[in-house]
Amino acid sequence: MAPIDHDDETTPDTTPTETVESTGELATVHPLRTVESTGPAIQGELVSDEEWALLTSPRAQAAWRYRQYRDNAVTVARVTRTAVTHDATKTSLRFVGRHVSYTIGGGLIVAKRVWEAKTNSRYERLMRSAESSGNTEELHYWEERAELAKEKRHQRAMDWLEAPKRVAKGAGIVLLVAIVILFGIGCMLGIAFKDWAMVVAPFTAVTDVVRWVAIAISVAWGPFLLGAPWLAAVVLHHLGRKAEAHPSWLAPSGATGSDANVLVTADGIVTALRHLNIPALKAALKDGWAPRFELTPTREGSGAFKGYRAIVDLPMGVTPTMVADKRDVLAKNLSRNAVEVWASDYGQEKGGKAGYLNLYVADSGVMDKPTPPYPLLSEGMADVFEGVPIGITQRGDIVFLPINGSNAVFGGRPGQGKSNALRVMVLGVALDPLAEIRVHVFALNGDFDAYAPRLSMYEKGANPEHAALAVEHLEQLYAEVERREGRLAELGAKKLTRQISEQHEDMRPLLVAFSECHELFGNAEHGKTAADLAVQVVKRGRKTGVSTVFDTQSSRADAIPSQLVENVGANGCFSVKTWRSNDGFLGDGSFAAGIRATELRFNVDRGTMVATGMTEELFEIVRTFFVEVDDDRGWDQATEVIERAMAQLKPGTAVAGARPAAQIEAPRDLLDDVLDVLGDEDKVAATDVAARLRELAPGHRPYQGLTAEKLADALKGEGVKVTKVSVLTVFTERVRAAIATRDADA
Numbered sequence: 001m002a003p004i005d006h007d008d009e010t011t012p013d014t015t016p017t018e019t020v021e022s023t024g025e026l027a028t029v030h031p032l033r034t035v036e037s038t039g040p041a042i043q044g045e046l047v048s049d050e051e052w053a054l055l056t057s058p059r060a061q062a063a064w065r066y067r068q069y070r071d072n073a074v075t076v077a078r079v080t081r082t083a084v085t086h087d088a089t090k091t092s093l094r095f096v097g098r099h100v101s102y103t104i105g106g107g108l109i110v111a112k113r114v115w116e117a118k119t120n121s122r123y124e125r126l127m128r129s130a131e132s133s134g135n136t137e138e139l140h141y142w143e144e145r146a147e148l149a150k151e152k153r154h155q156r157a158m159d160w161l162e163a164p165k166r167v168a169k170g171a172g173i174v175l176l177v178a179i180v181i182l183f184g185i186g187c188m189l190g191i192a193f194k195d196w197a198m199v200v201a202p203f204t205a206v207t208d209v210v211r212w213v214a215i216a217i218s219v220a221w222g223p224f225l226l227g228a229p230w231l232a233a234v235v236l237h238h239l240g241r242k243a244e245a246h247p248s249w250l251a252p253s254g255a256t257g258s259d260a261n262v263l264v265t266a267d268g269i270v271t272a273l274r275h276l277n278i279p280a281l282k283a284a285l286k287d288g289w290a291p292r293f294e295l296t297p298t299r300e301g302s303g304a305f306k307g308y309r310a311i312v313d314l315p316m317g318v319t320p321t322m323v324a325d326k327r328d329v330l331a332k333n334l335s336r337n338a339v340e341v342w343a344s345d346y347g348q349e350k351g352g353k354a355g356y357l358n359l360y361v362a363d364s365g366v367m368d369k370p371t372p373p374y375p376l377l378s379e380g381m382a383d384v385f386e387g388v389p390i391g392i393t394q395r396g397d398i399v400f401l402p403i404n405g406s407n408a409v410f411g412g413r414p415g416q417g418k419s420n421a422l423r424v425m426v427l428g429v430a431l432d433p434l435a436e437i438r439v440h441v442f443a444l445n446g447d448f449d450a451y452a453p454r455l456s457m458y459e460k461g462a463n464p465e466h467a468a469l470a471v472e473h474l475e476q477l478y479a480e481v482e483r484r485e486g487r488l489a490e491l492g493a494k495k496l497t498r499q500i501s502e503q504h505e506d507m508r509p510l511l512v513a514f515s516e517c518h519e520l521f522g523n524a525e526h527g528k529t530a531a532d533l534a535v536q537v538v539k540r541g542r543k544t545g546v547s548t549v550f551d552t553q554s555s556r557a558d559a560i561p562s563q564l565v566e567n568v569g570a571n572g573c574f575s576v577k578t579w580r581s582n583d584g585f586l587g588d589g590s591f592a593a594g595i596r597a598t599e600l601r602f603n604v605d606r607g608t609m610v611a612t613g614m615t616e617e618l619f620e621i622v623r624t625f626f627v628e629v630d631d632d633r634g635w636d637q638a639t640e641v642i643e644r645a646m647a648q649l650k651p652g653t654a655v656a657g658a659r660p661a662a663q664i665e666a667p668r669d670l671l672d673d674v675l676d677v678l679g680d681e682d683k684v685a686a687t688d689v690a691a692r693l694r695e696l697a698p699g700h701r702p703y704q705g706l707t708a709e710k711l712a713d714a715l716k717g718e719g720v721k722v723t724k725v726s727v728l729t730v731f732t733e734r735v736r737a738a739i740a741t742r743d744a745d746a
Helices: 049-056 060-086 088-117 121-132 137-191 196-242 268-273 279-286 321-326 327-333 420-428 449-454 464-491 498-503 527-540 562-567 580-585 638-647 670-678 686-696 710-719 732-745
Strands: 292-304 307-313 341-345 355-362 387-392 400-402 408-411 436-441 457-460 510-515 547-554 571-572 608-612 622-625 684-687 723-725 727-731
Touching: 049 060, 060 420, 088 121, 088 196, 121 137, 137 196, 268 279, 268 292, 268 307, 268 327, 268 732, 292 355, 292 670, 321 327, 321 355, 341 571, 387 420, 408 580, 420 436, 420 449, 420 510, 420 547, 420 622, 420 638, 420 710, 436 449, 436 464, 449 638, 457 464, 464 510, 464 527, 464 547, 527 547, 527 562, 571 580, 608 686, 670 710, 670 732, 684 686, 686 710, 686 727, 710 727, 727 732
Parallel strands: 408 547, 408 571, 436 457, 436 510, 510 547
Antiparallel strands: 292 307, 307 355, 341 355, 387 400, 387 622, 571 608, 608 622, 684 727, 723 727
């Protein structure tokens, strides 16, 4: 407590002040009280009771010290906690702990290797793995190897027992030979120098060499002993670091290991599988099961599109489908996005083995890289007998979609790239000088307007009339398939080839595209007929050069027939929501086999499809080429390609509407037609009436396949009763009466 400073120490004036009388206008003045000084002025300051107690009370002083101790302890704890929990501290501690773990892990690795070299533990582990997988042949192989290793170890142990005798015997022989040689050299020196004292010179020289070697060893031995532990620690650290021998909680922040975003190793795959939380797999690994790699992680791809492929077996009770179901976790364990990891059943592939997993891991970011330009954009021609370019795989390989001898279906959610895939496919076919192309678009968009000069038939619209036209066209296609089958028989050929197409204009390869086909197959009046005809054309047209392609945004049965999907050669599925849609476009069982377009990200993976039948692989992730369109400018990148295609056509190739759409037959009246075929007869058997109707209108679909029973049902609906007189019979008078009644009602 600091004292109060007094700047003025002058004694106050104590002279009495006189009372001033009021004049009536001013206030009365009163004199101040006079205080007489009794001593010198004292300097000080005011203190509170607490401060006074702190100055005078030992108990208060002790309490104050305890408070100071507590405050200091809290400050130290806070600072310590801040320092310990700081990111830099945790990173440093993890760094130190990780590198210490590397050394310890390296020591464990060496110990394990030594133990396995001195015992049969390695072979026992491999035998348990073979036994758990049910591979008796491999089990017998490892048993034989284990017995052989045991015999060799026993032989080495016996050799060690005999080693002292052999060493002593060998050392004696070496010593004797050395003495003889040195003595011989000494004799030659004695003769040469004529001094027999030189006989011992070689022995002296050897003694000097031994002495200097001993001196060198004694000098180097100390530093060697001091440095050996550190050298051993460095070697162990290197082994541990190479094997990533550290706990996961000591891993660097944001990483699962060195080069986690780039390198995929066999150990990394096994570790990723270990953490899939599949009970049967965890139990097998715990029991010592070790995976066998049919193909160790191998680099695949070209340019910027690369990845790793591995084929690995799975233990009993674990199927590739189980792993595929955990693909999100598997991708996380491999430091990849889910769309960059694809697991499938290797047993479903050509030449594959049952129970093996085919795993492809793309490099990080591959799916976000732009697709290369369409390879035939500026130059080049195509060959439908070899296939046309449609896109690239995750490995950067160009995928050639088969055309001749194949059919295709593209499906997926709206706006994900179906129409563009169809445009790319048709553009490739347009660059084959022999190919004829026909297109039905069941919408009023302009996707193929730029292609019109190259198309022998081009129809648009989602109205019932277009559906009827398409059905008529499918009937013509079916008839064309039959004609071509007969033509090939005449030519002595089993299927259409390019040479036959070049020699015969009536046998040119033909592609017919049905875009937004759900409008056709979903039509109430014509859908079922269109579906039946499309399936028949797909089944029979393969060898005749008649190919079809369909695209739709729905996998329902009334949008795309399941038989059609099952019979086409190439299927492409863009992003879909459910496994039902997935199998609806790719075929039943595709989802279970790991062929899953549900993993494609909506709008993110636009232009990417899961494709089957386009390569020898069970499936491919295909990123389609993009043929750009600018609606604002009315510009289509395909225009120049079509111009180039028109300039290289072979004579006889149908283009530019050369194949007009089929005309819809005028509606027919059943009663009028029946009355016409009855003529002057009073009655006619229903079977004969049906036959006459077919002859009257051979192109009228309802009359094709008409039987007496069907005719009777149809006439009953028109108010005409067909009576059975031994056989079903149509009476002329009843038909006339029905017509008269109808006209009267009208």
